[in-house]
Amino acid sequence: MISPSSLPPEDKQGPRGIQSIEVGGQLLIALAHHGRPMALKDLARESGMAPAKAHPYLVSFIKLGLVEQETSSGRYGLGPLALQLGLISLQQYEPVRLATPRIEELAQQLGHTVAIAVWGNRGPTIVRVAEAPSPVHISMRHGTVMSLTGTASGRLFAAHLPAAMVQDALATEREIQGGHPSTAIDPHFNAQLAQVRAAGMAQSSDGVVQGVSALAAPVFDDQGRMVLSLTAIGPSGSFEVDLNGDTARRLLAAGLDLSRQLGWRQDPVR
Known part of the structure; x- marks a missing residue:
């Protein structure tokens, strides 16, 4: 019989995911939780990361349609793909x-x-x-x-x-x-x-x-x-x-x- 202690770390903790997706996903979770557009500094704080770290994720999410940025205020909100x-x-x-x-x-x-x-x-x-x-x-x-x-x-x-x-x-x-x-x-x-x-x-x-x-x-x-x-x-x-x-x-x-x-x-x- 295989004991839990003899299993590889990924087997004990479940399937291995992609950490960068999980980290960036915190931004989407924060936007969904607040339900309204947020400034970069506030969004980054709610997601537990620095604004400089959050920004590249937001750029990629914008390209995918998961996030959109308001032209006038610069705030970020959920994009058309996220709403769909x-x-x-x-x-x-x-x-x-x-x-x-x-x-x-x-x-x-x-x-x-x-x-x-x-x-x-x-x-x-x-x-x-x-x-x-x-x-x-x-x-x-x-x-x-x-x-x-x-x-x-x-x-x-x-x-x-x-x-x-x-x-x-x-x-x-x-x-x-x-x-x-x-x-x-x-x-x-x-x-x-x-x-x-x-x-x-x-x-x-x-x-x-x-x-x-x-x-x-x-x-x-x-x-x-x-x-x-x-x-x-x-x-x-x-x-x-x-x-x-x-x-x-x-x-x-x-x-x-x-x-x-x-x-x-x-x-x-x-």
Whole structure:
């Protein structure tokens, strides 16, 4: 019998990798963790290396599309290839595969576009879209990041996710919009989130896009965590935003059914 002490070092420690890739990967991990562009000195510090050491890695990552550098500020952020890889990973998420046939059915039943959004590194992200017979011509495509404050799906996630995650995403959203990256959640938004939790779903009318309204219903896993939203959108003139209307009932029923398939069980009424 071979004892552990007689094994070569690489056998005891697992397969040997390429150290330079592992070192450079710390830069990507730091960018993914912070979720926003970073200055070289800050990125290097978070990755545990000197700026002079970090820079050549970043140059190579830029060539590959894993990182991009802002022209105005010089800060580094995740590039198009990194975002594509992240989107593909989200699309392979088991709840998304389960929900994809359902949104196709809903789009036909409701006559409106229905999408699946999951929580990505920049907030609620559209990963699947089922077009209605008469689609709404807005930016509802794969990879679109939805506003936390201005969209139904954004408010739905904000109402159900841990406060720390919501605060970080709000800070990023405000910074992108040119405001101060505060993590504070104002009382008005808090009141909206309380209404969403009480209603069990979220609505928006003429929010981010004038003339477009939406409803969003949650899907939970076996731990009671919200894993995705089912979001229906349509022209405000013909879209029923009433939480007691047929569109809301069908959307909510689909979310509840998917949640049960994922092992979620509603708490019994006491």
